[in-house]
Amino acid sequence: MRPALSLALIALVAAPLAAQTKHNSNAPIDFGADNIELQDKANRGVLTGNVSVKQAEMTLNAARMTVSYTGQVIGGSPSISRLDASGGVTVRRPDQTARSQFAIYDLNRRVITMLGAVTLTQGGNTVNGGRLTINLDTGRAVIDGSSVRGSSGATGGGTTTAAPGGRVTGTFSVPKRD
Incomplete structure (x- = not known):
């Protein structure tokens, strides 16, 4: 299958799973964790445990x-x-759950990128891949077969690289027909 066609198919397959109303990215963010370390000079906080x-x-x-x-x-x-x-x-939205090893929520761009053993489910539909990008303004999700090796530089050192040749797999529920 040609790359452009396969990308279009991936977008078409993932779109019904991501059909959501627009997310309010201006809403307050509530958090909880077992521990928090504030690093004011670095302009960050590190939350650990649940x-x-x-x-x-x-x-x-x-x-x-x-x-x-x-x-x-x-x-x-x-x-x-x-x-x-x-x-x-795990990212949960109404009627939709996504799981992965790593995630980046860019609040300025209103985009969530999930990496590593990604699973996106909605109802009886499931799509698996290596990377999922969710645009919170449009509700559009794109999943591809890239896989993650190493660790995310943003979450603890090292690098994240995409391995070519990954596949997107899934299962779609089919309504009973008479």
């Missing part, structure tokens, strides 16, 4: 998360620009 972050109707859970902020204070709160999560990452 991390749970909720924004509007979306919840992100992970073992560890680095919260990056700009240093700018708006309305008495620091301006968060990015969340980097690792370790059993």
Whole structure:
């Protein structure tokens, strides 16, 4: 299959799974964790142990998360620009769940990128791949077969690389027909 055609097919297959209303990325972010370390000079906080972050109707859970902020204070709160999560990452939205090894939530771009053993489920439909990108403004999700080797530089050193030749697999439920 030609690369352009396969990318179009991937987008077509993942689109029904991602059909959602627009996410309110301006909603407050509530968090909980077993531990938090604030690194003010580096403009970040590191949350560890049973991390749970909720924004509007979306919840992100992970073992560890680095919260990056700009240093700018708006309305008495620091301006968060990015969340980097690792370790059993789960993102739940209404009627949709995605799981992976790593995730990056870029609040400025309103995009979540999930990496490593990605599974996206909605109802009886499941799509598996190496990388999932969710645009929270449009609700569009694109999944590809890239795989992750190493560790995410944003969450603990090392590098993340994409291995060519990965595949996207899945199962779609079929309604009973008479």
